[in-house]
Amino acid sequence: MTSIAAARMEWIKLRSLRSTWWTLAVTVAGTVGIGLAVGLNSKNATADLTNNALAGVVPGLLLTGVLGVLTMTGEYSSGTIRATLAVVPRRGVVLAAKAAVFGAVTLIVGEAAAFTAFFAASTTVRHGITAPTPGDPGVLRAIVLSGAAFCLIGLLGLGLGAIVRHSAAAVGVLVAGVYVVVQVIGFFAHSAAAYMPILILENSLSTTRPVTCGESCPDFLSAWAGLGMLSLYAVIALVAGGWLLARRNA
Amino acid sequence: MIEAENLTRRYGRTVAVDALSFDVRPGGVTGFLGPNGSGKSTTMRLILGLDQPDGGRVRIGGRRYRELRWPLREVGAMLEAKAFHPGRSARSHLAALAAGNAIPRTRVDEVLDLVGLTSAAGRRAGKFSLGMGQRLGVAAALLGDPAVLLLDEPVNGLDPEGVRWIRNLLTSLAAEGRTVFVSSHLISEMAVTAERLVVIGRGRLLANTTVAELSAGAASLEAAFFRLTGDSVEYAAKETTS
Numbered sequence: 001m002t003s004i005a006a007a008r009m010e011w012i013k014l015r016s017l018r019s020t021w022w023t024l025a026v027t028v029a030g031t032v033g034i035g036l037a038v039g040l041n042s043k044n045a046t047a048d049l050t051n052n053a054l055a056g057v058v059p060g061l062l063l064t065g066v067l068g069v070l071t072m073t074g075e076y077s078s079g080t081i082r083a084t085l086a087v088v089p090r091r092g093v094v095l096a097a098k099a100a101v102f103g104a105v106t107l108i109v110g111e112a113a114a115f116t117a118f119f120a121a122s123t124t125v126r127h128g129i130t131a132p133t134p135g136d137p138g139v140l141r142a143i144v145l146s147g148a149a150f151c152l153i154g155l156l157g158l159g160l161g162a163i164v165r166h167s168a169a170a171v172g173v174l175v176a177g178v179y180v181v182v183q184v185i186g187f188f189a190h191s192a193a194a195y196m197p198i199l200i201l202e203n204s205l206s207t208t209r210p211v212t213c214g215e216s217c218p219d220f221l222s223a224w225a226g227l228g229m230l231s232l233y234a235v236i237a238l239v240a241g242g243w244l245l246a247r248r249n250a
Numbered sequence: 251m252i253e254a255e256n257l258t259r260r261y262g263r264t265v266a267v268d269a270l271s272f273d274v275r276p277g278g279v280t281g282f283l284g285p286n287g288s289g290k291s292t293t294m295r296l297i298l299g300l301d302q303p304d305g306g307r308v309r310i311g312g313r314r315y316r317e318l319r320w321p322l323r324e325v326g327a328m329l330e331a332k333a334f335h336p337g338r339s340a341r342s343h344l345a346a347l348a349a350g351n352a353i354p355r356t357r358v359d360e361v362l363d364l365v366g367l368t369s370a371a372g373r374r375a376g377k378f379s380l381g382m383g384q385r386l387g388v389a390a391a392l393l394g395d396p397a398v399l400l401l402d403e404p405v406n407g408l409d410p411e412g413v414r415w416i417r418n419l420l421t422s423l424a425a426e427g428r429t430v431f432v433s434s435h436l437i438s439e440m441a442v443t444a445e446r447l448v449v450i451g452r453g454r455l456l457a458n459t460t461v462a463e464l465s466a467g468a469a470s471l472e473a474a475f476f477r478l479t480g481d482s483v484e485y486a487a488k489e490t491t492s
Contacts, residue, residue, distance in 0.1 A: 001320060002320075005349060005350050005351060005352045006350055008349040008350070009346045009347065009349045010352030011340075011349075012342060012345050012349055013335075013338070013346045016338050016339065016342030016343075016345075016346065017335065017336060017337050017338055018337060075335075076337055078332070078333070078334060078335040078336060079330055079332055079333040079334070080333060080334055080335050080343075081281055082298075082329055082330070082333050083333045083334065083343075083347060083390060084301075084350075085298075085300060085326075086300075086321060086322065086327055087321065087322055087347050087350035087351055088299055088350055089298075089299050089315055089318070089321060090316060157296035224291035226418075249295075249300065249301045249302070250300045250301075
C-alpha cells in the first residue's frame with residue numbers, strides 16, 4: 001500500500017528530528033506546570049477547578065501549532081520537499097500521510113498533557129476544597145476535548161504551513177489567527193468571538209459547565225460544537241494546503 | 251529509457267523549455283549540456299513531475315513519473331546537493347525515503363557504504379561538507395537500485411577525488427545497462443564521462459548526438475560546443491585580448 005508506506009516515511013521524518021521531541025516535552029511540561037500553578041491558586045470550591053487545572057492548554061497549544069507549521073515548512077526551507085515528492089509523487093497522499101502521523105502523535109501527547117495537568121492539579125488543591133474527579137459531570141469530557149485541541153491546532157498549523165510554505169510567515173499567520181484576531185473580533189464583532197479558537201478552548205472545551213457572564217459574554221458554543229468548529233478549521237487549512245500543494249511547483 | 255516529446259514550459263513570458271524532444275537510451279552515460287539558464291534544471295524537474303509542462307510530455311519507460319507505483323525503484327534522482335533537513339542524520343534521511351517506497355531497511359546501509367558515508371551516517375547532515383552532501387544525494391538516488399538515474403550537476407563543488415569518484419560511478423552504472431542522464435555545464439567533464447550528448451540552448455534542442463560526432467571537425471568538444479551554443483548564451487562577456 002503506497003499510502004501506508006508514505007505514512008511510515010512521515011513517521012521516520014517526524015521522529016528523527018530532535019526538535020520534535022523537545023517541542024513535545026516542553027508542551028507537556030508547560031501545560032502541566034501552568035495547570036498546577038493555577039490549580040494551587042484556586043481559592044474556593046465554586047470555581048470550575050477542572051477548567052483551572054487545564055489553564056495551561058491555551059499556551060501549550062501554541063507549541064503543537066508551531067510544530068505543525070515547521071513539520072511542513074521545514075521541508076521547503078531544506079529542500080526535502082523535492083525528495084519527498086520524488087518518493088510519493090501523489091501530493092495529496094503526502095499531506096494526508098503527514099496529517100495522519102502528526103495528528104496521531106499530537107493527540108497522544110495532548111491527551112497525556114491534559115490528563116497529567118488535571119491529576120497534578122487535583123491532587124494539590126488547597127485544604128478544604130474538594131478536588132474534582134473524572135467521574136464528576138463534564139470533567140472527563142473537558143479533559144479529553146482539551147487534549148484533542150492540541151492535535152487540532154497542530155493540524156491547523158500543518159495546513160497553514162502547506163499554504164504559506166515559509167516558516168516565519170506561517171507561524172505569524174497561526175499566532176495571529178489563533179491568539180491575536182480574537183482580541184479584535186471580540187471588540188468589534190462580539191457574537192463572532194465565540195467562534196475564535198482560543199475562546200472555544202477556554203469556554204467550550206475545557207469547562208465542565210456552560211460559561212455565563214451575562215451581557216459581557218457572547219453565547220459560547222457547547223463543548224461538542226466547539227470541537228466541531230476547531231476540526232472544521234483544521235480541515236479547511238489541510239484541504240486548502242493539499243489543493244495548493246498539488247497545483248504549485250515544488 | 252527517457253522520452254521527451256515537444257516538452258514546453260513557460261514562466262510568465264519566458265520560455266524556459268521550448269518544444270524539446272529527445273530520447274535518453276540505456277547502457278551509456280548521456281550528458282545534458284547547455285549554458286547557464288538554458289533550461290537543463292527545468293527539464294529535469296519536468297521529468298520528475300516536480301513541475302508541470304505547458305505542452306508536450308515526458309515518459310520514463312513509457313510512463314509518466316507520477317504513474318510509477320514505487321518511483322525510487324525505477325528512477326533515482328539528485329537534483330540539488332542539499333535536499334535534506336540539516337537536523338536529520340544521513341541514515342534517518344535515507345531510512346525515511348526507503349520506507350516511503352517499501353525498500354528494505356538493509357539497503358540504507360548498503361548505499362551508505364557504497365558512497366563512503368557509513369562512518370558519518372549518524373551525524374546531523376547539516377554539518378556535512380558540500381562533497382558529503384553530494385554523496386548523500388547520490389546515495390538517495392541509488393536507494394531503489396533504479397534502472398534510470400538523473401543527476402543535475404553532480405560534480406559541482408567536488409574536489410578532484412570526488413569528481414573522479416562520480417565519473418567512475420556513472421560509467422559503471424551505465425555499464426550495468428542503466429540509463430544515466432547527467433546535466434552539466436562542464437564540457438571537459440562530459441567529454442570524458444559521456445558517450446551521448448543532448449545539447450540545449452534557450453530551452454531548445456541544439457544537438458542530440460554522440461561525443462565523437464560532435465567533436466569531429468572541431469578542435470575540441472569545447473570548441474564544437476561554443477559553435478553550437480554561440481547564439482544562445484544568456485549574458486555574453488566580451489572576449490579578453492591579451
